[in-house]
Amino acid sequence: MLIITPNLRNPDEAYARLIATHEGLTEAESHALNARLVLVLMNHIGDDAVLAQALDLARGQD
């Protein structure tokens, strides 16, 4: 099951870290970083069903 209830202990901190990670990068570099990030997180999640839910949710088909 994909967690869609609040799950970040410190949402402001997590969000700021995401934005800071992109600091100083060109748009192309940022896109590449995002792609690597998606792959890393996909592997961490591992579960096919959870991934499918997440992909549908992101696409707006939940």
Added chain:
Amino acid sequence: MSSPVADRYPIAFQLYPYHKSSDQTAAAPVRHPLVIVGGGPIGLAAALDLGRQGVPVLLLDDHEGAGLGSRALCFAKRTLEICDRLGAAGPMLEKGVRWNVGKVFHHDRLLYEFNLLPEDGHAHPAFINLQQPWFEKFLHDAIARAQAEGAPIELRGRNRVEAVTPAADHVTLSVMTPDGPYQLQADWLIACDGARSPVRTMLGLDFNGRVFEDNFLIADVRMKADFPTERWFWFEPHFKSGDSALLHKQPDDIWRIDFQLGWNIDRAKELEPANIRARVDAMLGPDVAYELDWCSIYTFQCRRMDRFRHGRVLFAGDSAHQVSPFGARGANSGIQDVDNLAWKLKLVIDGTAPEALLDSYDAERVYGADENILNSTRATDFITPKSAVSKLFRNAVLDLAETLPFARGLVNSGRLSLPCTYDGSALNGPDAAAMPARSRPGSACPDAPLGGAWLLHQFSAGFTLLTLDADAPESLTAHGLQVRRLGLSAKDNAALRARYLGDATSAIYLIRPDQHVAARWQSYDETQVRAALARALALE
């Protein structure tokens, strides 16, 4: 000099020179039990398999032997096992180059290397590289040996099929020869006439799928190089000779080099030796001496026919399905078609099994073709991304793969051909849950060592009842067939235990003539075995 049957391509070996046949002057078309159209690897293997089983085979080809060019090149273990069953594998193994290690590069960086690490305890290696004309020649040599032992196989070179007229119980063929046209009839026809299958076209049958807008240049170069015997694949190579590149060893000091050229190219210009040499020089460096042996530019498609059986006409190999070359799933799947079809056709011709058994050829090999098309399409999409975002993720995978093992599993430079497991086939009988998944009904039997011998060599030409630490009669006669028992013990054989017993202490396997598992149980029950045999013969 103009011949009514002109060459469309040069040949590497003349194997079946034209001789005038008495059929050509017969008053009425002569009827043959089985005609095979096409003398490539699939047609030759089909002729050999059926001829060895005593079915009179007539093979027609519009050339006189094996076409020039290394083409198929990579032959997988299952193909070698099938060729071994057909008495043709020995010379292939002797001449073929064995390889296990692959390296994957992005630009000039080695991302990782993999080892196919073939499991111990198999008679055959995971892969050999062998030029296609040699593969065909060794099949032809085996046909000549079978003929000498009385196998009723006839090969007619320079016999071009010009019309096919199907009827309910036969097919009429119009054939052109250097001595003019003649007609003949066939109870059954197997079309092994390649991706552009004239038989398929003459019958107006569909061949649908996806075209990949890319061109690949093959340059086979002859050189004395001390590169290791490995498969090297580059994404976006630093030497800029293509969007991807592949280097792979062949016999005879020849190396296969493949360059991805893109879609909008000037074919004739790219094939000029100077332009090919510029790409090869950039890759190998200026100091490597080599000769160009054979070059070709190809495009590819992933597609298949809706059905592989059309009444008395059966399609096998590229005529029925076509894939990209990534994964070596072309000729290897065609040989599995032959393996699947030959025993079924033999039993139908003999009247032992109903024609419905041939519909299982269609079902099982369409399933296999879909598996190959899926794998090959995914590899192609990874190697040649079709959109900006697809390329973004592809390169993200490559960036991560250098340091992170998880990302290597996502890198796809071709998923190498493995035997198809016919899950869900109507021919499959009962399974036993305690036994290993790899030998479930529908799977090709994994080989295993037996002292100094091999398991697959012990199977009979027909159905086999393999018993492991279980009692059963030495043979069973049912449904017009004799099923011979192969009684073994797995007690001192770890490979047999792991591959066939799993958590069970005894096992009975009903094995089809193509060495695929039909059904399995923990102990022998004649009623069960008879029922499973009936099912495997499509009698139910």
